[in-house]
Each structure stands twice: as structure tokens, then as C-alpha cells.
Amino acid sequence: MELNERSLSILNAIVEGYIASGEPVGSRTIAKRQKLKLSPATVRNVMADLEEMGYINSPHTSAGRVPTAKGYRFYVDTILQVRSLSPSERQRIEERCRLENRRTEDLLKHAGQILSEMSSYTGLVLAPRFNATTFRHIEFVPLNQRRLLVIFVSQSGVVQNKIIEMDDSIPSASELQQITNYLNDTLCGLTIPEVRSKIMAQMQQEKAMYDRLTGNALEFSRQVFDGEMEDDVIIEGVANILEQPEFSDAERRCRIFKAFEQKKSLIELLDKSQQAQGVQIYIGTQAEFQDLDGCSLITANYTNGKQKLGSLGVIGPSRMKYSQVVAMVDYTAQLVSQALKSDIGE
């Protein structure tokens, strides 16, 4: 069933009214506010239709109407007009998303912070995924006879480290140096999956040659790149979400905080959003993300100019200022991408 011009306009009024006030919207309010002069009674008829179609519902008989998840969905998909940022808003984001002499991690953290501050919701940044990163440098530091610290730098300048445990004692310093050189020469510029397959291929080849050093090098690097590195998500401004009236319910508050703490479902969502292009809007329903019912998530990817690295966004109540937040998330992602672009290669 299609929505005609009028019902569309009324749905729009309900969603925006509810977003603005937080109170259920009644027919009188809409009748007044509306350009197309209609009486409350007519509005009520349309509202009844909209309710039947599942776009809105009312908390109780004598309350106004509130958008459902389906209503929000429809709103963002077809009605929403993204407003452009004011120059001062742009500037505020720019100031925080410059690389300067910061580490990539810090840049991402600042991006999360500015998103949270400007939206008054919670900012999320999915750090560059391990599988998406490109090898730049590896380094081995012996900790004691059996424990070897491996430091790995990706093309985007992110430093990760891991510890590998030896069966027999660690090679000598000069041997380690040779191993380091060999790996840096061989693997530089490859993505992690490429690194993995290269290692496997080399290992096959090595078996015949029996060079102990190269063998060691390959074995070490296999241990490093084997298994998933856990993805990290930066969460900024959780306190903001506490101030939202929709989280005055203790049980609900707890659920969302547990979700923040586990990070797993957030990572999944952010990861999923990475498949897509441009700004994505997720609207919380019981089905999609259990713990984040009643929340919405707006995300966009950031790149290094060539490939997608990760995604960033804002999570808040479904009653969210979409038009503003979408613009912010979009612009922030652009700036982060730009900053990281200047950092690679050359």
C-alpha cells in the first residue's frame, strides 16, 4: 500500500515532532503546524491508517502517536532531508580531525570524541580491521628466554603487538635481526591475507632448502599473523547517553551498557556497515540487535584513499536528530579518510 502525499507529510510531522519534543504527538498539534490546512479529525483518520500500516502507534489510548521502528525506517529512507553543516560546525570537526603529529589511534579517538560531543550521543569508531591492513614493518624484542614480543606496524601507522612463546630458546640478537630484515623485505606492502598466503607458499618452498633462519622467520610470522587479531572499537561519550530520557529505565540502561562493555555486538554491526557504501542508518528493533533495542546507529566508512579501513558513527536513541547526525558522521568520515590518506606511502 502506497502512502500518498498527505499521509507522508503527516508521518513526517509525527516523526519530527516526536524527535523534537520527546512527547507523543497528537492530532491537534499536527493540524495546527501543518501547511496543508487540515482539521484534527482528518489528521486522526490518516493517523489511524498509518497505525494500521505499522508506521506509528500510541503508548495508550489517550496519548498521541509515536513512530515505530518501521516508521523511523521509512522516514530516514524516503522523507529525511539531510541538512548541511554550518561553517562553524565544520570548523569544529576539522580542528579535531587533523592528523598533525598524532598517532592514528589518537586521531580516531578524537574523531569519536567530536562525534559524541557534537551529537550529545555516543561516538563509535571501529579501528582499522586487522585483515584490511597492509603490512609495513615488523620487529622482534626478546622478553626472556622463551617469550618474544612481536611488534607489528601497519601501513596506516597503527602499532599492534603480540607475544609468542618459544619451545626452545630465542635466536640470538643477530639472528633476530636477520629474521626481521628478511620479513620486512618480503612482506612489505602486502595485506594481511596476502601475507598469510605468502608465508604458506614460502614455507612450502623452504622445506626443500632447509635454511634454519628463514625457517624460523616464517614460523614466527606464521604465529603472528595466524588467528584473528581482535578488533577494537573506540567508544566515546557513554555518559551522554545516560542523559537521554529514554534511558531513565534502569533495566534498559543496563542492557545497553553491557553491550558497550562486551563490544562484540557493536563490532559486528560496525563491521556489517563496512560492506556498504556511504552513510548507513540502523534502527534498533528487537530482531536486529537485541541489546540495543530502541537505539539507532548512524555510520560511515573511512578509508586511506585506496581501501576501506574501518567505520565510525554515532549511536543514540531512535529518537535522534537524524538530519544533523548524518551530516556530521559523513563529514567526519571524510576528514578522517583525508588525514589518513596523507599519511600513507611516500
Added chain:
Amino acid sequence: MELNERSLSILNAIVEGYIASGEPVGSRTIAKRQKLKLSPATVRNVMADLEEMGYINSPHTSAGRVPTAKGYRFYVDTILQVRSLSPSERQRIEERCRLENRRTEDLLKHAGQILSEMSSYTGLVLAPRFNATTFRHIEFVPLNQRRLLVIFVSQSGVVQNKIIEMDDSIPSASELQQITNYLNDTLCGLTIPEVRSKIMAQMQQEKAMYDRLTGNALEFSRQVFDGEMEDDVIIEGVANILEQPEFSDAERRCRIFKAFEQKKSLIELLDKSQQAQGVQIYIGTQAEFQDLDGCSLITANYTNGKQKLGSLGVIGPSRMKYSQVVAMVDYTAQLVSQALKSDIGE
């Protein structure tokens, strides 16, 4: 004014009763529970004295009594009996505080997690302070012509990195290698303050000799170790604190979360606790930590066997199961120290 045996016992009953139930404790309850058989009326007289001395007060006329910050302070200082951990509790902590092939950061994070899980409050771990760490290894990775990534490994295996921006372009790979070797030879085993003064001394000396390479090396390392590295604090189990009834008040909840987010006041407190020996108990009063009014913090230091590295602990409402948490924090700190001890040197 001294507290006699009886008032002591009654104060004890009030504090423990309130900790157990969360409800103000009345004279009848105490009169029943008490070994020294006293009537409610007598208890009331004593309670009036205790109130006058500022150890307890009542939320309103017809409610029981609740300990004040001073009351808690007195309780933990003179009455509190630390109970020892059960074998199964010990085991649970041990399982999570083993180093195995984990990174130091992960070990600390797990320590925070187990503290939060077992106490049902929030676990805090102050990561090894930059100034307290000992130099183990440094490494330079060029990012582009002007940006140099510096990776620094401390004796305790913690990896930190920083970016330094060059005025002119970065030295060649072989020069960098020489610089790296020079610094690793010169600085290994020194604490950061020692590193700083050594660099300064060498720089003085160098001025005469004019060796470009050494000059570069010193200049780079000066940039790295100059300025404070920001201290990091690991916070685990914030959701737990939401479940505490004392944080049902929105305004208060917000304050404490803001404090968690800023981390600054937490770091200050944890840092202060590092001066002292053994388990420390801080009881929130408006004066000491503004944002954490009504909270208590129990901390202990962890070491690497030789020197204090950082501190860890639990933050929760002042109405806290002190006897249990003190034991837990103490044991966890011991285990972490032990794990880190096995990791250094040799």
C-alpha cells in the same frame, strides 16, 4: 572523645547492617542482633551519642541510622576484620592473573575484569606509569618524509608509540638502524628519568664532537622522552555500578560516569595511593573527590618484584563489602606482581 567497647560494637552493627541491607538500621534491629543484651532504648542512647560525634546520621526523623563518611572511615580503620578468601575464590583470581603468553596490557585488563566480576563493582587498573618504567628497547619506523613513528618497549613489556615530526627529511634506513643501535646500547636498563638526564648529559658532550648521527639519535630520543606520556587507566565493569541502588539517582550517575570518562581524577587518586604501602581505602567525601561523593575506592600497588609499577583496585559505593573486597584487591595485586616478576630480566 573515646568510643567505649559498647558504642564500638553498636557502630559496627550499624555499618555492617547497612552494608548488608542497604536500609537504615534501627535500634530494635541492633538490640535483637547484639550479643551484649541491651534494650532498644539503650541502643538509642548510644546512637544519639554516635550521631552527635558525626559517625552516623539519619536520613529523616523516623528512619534508622546510616553511617557517615567519618563512620565508614572509623569502621575500616579500627573495626574492620578482613576475611580471607576461600580456595575457590583464590583459584578464580589465579586463573585470570596468569601471564601465560599474554601481553602485560592484557594481564592488567584481566586483573581489572576479575576484580569487577568478583566484587560486582568497578575494577580499576593504573597502567605502569611512564616515569616508573625502565627502558628496554626503542625502534624507529618512518611513516613518510617527515613523520617518524617511534616504538618504545619498557622492561615490563609494555609497548608505547609516539610520532615525531621532522623539520628536515628522515635519515636513511641504515642511519636509522645505527641510531637505533646506539640508543638501545646506551639506554637499556635505565628508568625514564635516568634516560632523560643521560640524554641531556650526552648532548652536552656531543656538542663538542659534532657527530651528526649521534646528534640525531639524541635529538630524536629527547623528543620521545620529553613531555609526559599520558597515564592510562583501565576501567572494567562500569555496568556493574549501574545496578547499585545508590546510583539510581540520575544526576549522581551522570557525575560518576563523567569522572570515569575523564579519567583524570581517577588517575590522580590511584597515583596518590601509589605513594603508600599495602591496601589503601579511600572513602568518598565531597572534599576528597568531588565527583565520586558516596563512593569508596580500595587500592593496592603492584610491582615487578623490584619497584612499584602501578596500582589496581575497586571502586564502588561507600556501602561496600569492605572485608571481601580488601582481600580480593590485595591478592590480585600480589598475583599481578608475581606474574610481572617472572617476565623481567634474565
Added chain:
DNA sequence: GTTAGCACTCACAGCGTTAGAGTGCTAAGA
């Protein structure tokens, strides 16, 4: 010094009432 007794206070829960907002329905008008 201790205790029993008593009057008093206060928070809290339950209850009925009222005001206000908003609805659905119906019938009249365009």
C-alpha cells in the same frame, strides 16, 4: 546506668478525585 512506656514524626503506599489531552465515532456539510 538501664529499661519500659508513650507520644510524636515522618515516609510510603493506597485510594479517590479531577483536569487535561487525545481518541474514535457519527452525522452533517462541501
Added chain:
DNA sequence: TCTTAGCACTCTAACGCTGTGAGTGCTAAC
């Protein structure tokens, strides 16, 4: 056929009232 005015109805939230129970402070007797 669509739109609107009118009306009865429903439900929530706020208010005030009351009774109850817990706990206190005071006083007088032991």
C-alpha cells in the same frame, strides 16, 4: 466521496487525603 464539527469516552498524571509502620526522643521507674 472526502472533510469536518461535535461529542462521548478513555487513560494518565497530579493532587490531596488517610492509615500504617518504623523509628525516634523523652520521661519516669527500676
